[in-house]
Amino acid sequence: MLLQLAWRWGPVLAQMAAIFLASNMSDVPDLPGGLSSYTGHLIGYAILGALAIRAFAGAAWAGVTLGAAVRAVALSAAYGVTDEFHQSFVANRMPDVGDWVVDVAGAVLAVSVALVLARALRRRNAGTGGV
16 A cells, blocks of 8 residues: 555655755756756656656556546646745745746646547557457
8 A cells, every 4th residue: 555655656756856956956057958947847847747647547547537637737736836935935046927837837738648648548448459
């Protein structure tokens, strides 16, 4: 039971920790290739969204549903709010609604891709007898 819980939610917690650590840096390093900080937010929260839908789906493609998608986006959006609030306590950082919007967009993007892939996989498996 505990191992299953860790398997499902451990990656989500690890990504949340990575986001927290990045948000805790008062001097944010430049991203490779001249990418903007919005790109970093988009990628970080896309990863969080993908890991969250995986967790809500029971770590199985068959469990990827619209309900799991809504919960994954809601969790990611809520964590984004706490992340922006946290930044108000970090030197040289400040909360930014624009960052949060990009956070949510990243989560929505990843969760949407997961829904499409899961649906395609279910259709393929239904056509092959589940093999």
